[in-house]
Amino acid sequence: MALLNVEDLTVVFGGKDRADVRAVDGVSFEVRAGEVIGLVGESGCGKSVTSLALMGLLPPKGNKVTGKAIFDDGVNLLSTDQRTLRDMRGREIAMIFQDPLSSLNPVVPIGVQVTEVLARHRGMTGERARKEAEALLDRVGIPDPRRRLKEYPHQLSGGMRQRALIAMAVACRPRLLIADEPTTALDVTIQAQILELLKELVHQDGTAMIMITHDLGVVAGLCDWINVLYAGRVVETASRHSLFAQPTHPYTHGLLASIPRLDSVRGDRLNPIPGSVRDLLPWVEGCAFAPRCERVLESCVEGPPALVGGAHAYRCVNPFGADS
């Protein structure tokens, strides 16, 4: 039984004087209770829009969301009313954002921001809430939590701010945590610590997590299942083991090849994928990745490729491994 079942999620941005942008284009995946899945892709492929759509946090105007996202075999997150969503947010589903500094209110002390969540969902006030907030900060590894509660966001380091936000997100032990590039804004050394913390927390609480990142290195040590996104569609979906053992879609392959390796010969150039996400084809005309693909065939641009291949599925007519 899946905790979250996303089916054919599509988000189209459009307005009177703008051309429509299909930011997310028929994405389906499921998250089982306690499982960690990854959504991986380059900047602009629709990762954040996917997570905001699931949380019901997209701006009220200028976009159209279709598809289904059934949470816990009950509520469809995409069609339920804001009132229900407000009750679920923070308690059932919580989210961690990319930039911890701008995600905290600059003029309100950390403690107030943490206790606010406790008051909202757990009915805690006064001294009880303060104690709990202190325990929460302690749990996410913030030293001297009593003092930190009184401080303002700018007085904390980047890593500590993200820890504080994580504390708020896990305050009510949600069943699903969506982490949208939680480490991108941080130093490399801090990144590893934050990932370790998240891993520990979701393990302890049995929380399911959607880890959103552009970095395959991040999902490698964390996720049970990985979805690779390109231009708003899932191009490859597989278990972590299967994906890293046999990257099948040329895009996944390219992502893996572009990670610098310790055992590569010095002086070897890195292998970035040529071009950028902007050089894409609309999916209706063919594979959006075709203009950048080294294995491109004529059949790639004759129509949208379907997702094929059972448990380890991919959206490609000339995948790696096909010719051997």
Add this chain to the structure above:
Amino acid sequence: MTQLARKKIAKLERLAELAAVHANEGGESLWREAFRRLRHNPAAIVGAVILGIFVLVGFVGPFLVPFSPTQTGLGFVSEAQNIIPGPSAQHWFGLDHQARDEFSRMVVGARQTLLVGVVATAFGLFFGCLIGGLAGAAYGLGGKRGRSLDNVLMRFIDMLLAMPGLLLAVSIVALLGPSLTTVMIAVGFVSIPTFARLLRGSMIAQANAEYVVAATSLGVGRRKIALSHILPNSVAPVLVQATLTLATAIIEAAGLSFLGLGNPDPATAEWGAMLTDALARFEFAPRLAFYPAVGIIITALGFTLLGEAMREALDPKLRK
């Protein structure tokens, strides 16, 4: 809408942008940094010194003045012979046309001016922020119903904004009858649309800030978000505007008194009314017009200098 109103709105919208930037800067440090830059700005210091003296004179001056400001017959005055005694050791600014001590009247007038400026600005600030805050919160967070509430409130504000300030103030005094309270209400009323537009603008700019989305993602209620997240981040440009409004309020209040719409009692020491009295004797005693005029100009200048310096200190584009 008139050209004037459109220009006013554009200016307010620019000021409101301040708040949006403010959110991404780290609040306390922003205030502290702004204050540091304020201290290094000579204009701010001059403004602050002027206002310091003005406030001091307004508060304690009336207890120390050598003569009662209403006591007449302190010397020989003959308007028929064009005799009004000028400055002397006893009467530093000389006497006025009723042989009252001009210096004492100026000092007591400072208190009156301070009172009118502060009360009028507070009046405008209160109602402006009430309307603007409501509209901003409704627009930013209230969905369709919120947007129509915002629409109604803002069309009302635009109507006020379309009228020239002094004309509006004169009409209000005409409606309520001339008195000191009326002057304060009228002058304050004129500044309502400015504050309303400004607060609404900066709140709307804040409504899309990331920390608002983050708080929403934790289930925090809309009212709570509007009051304890958006509002505290939106007040910076309003504070700047309040300082600038103090200057215009003083000028406008003096203007109303000058037009004879202020306190009907001719004995009260009031800079605007003193200016009116002086006008009739301008040919043989121009100094009687000089004192109140300079008083008004200098205090208005003090508020303007400080307000503009505050605006600069808070404006990230001017930051080095």
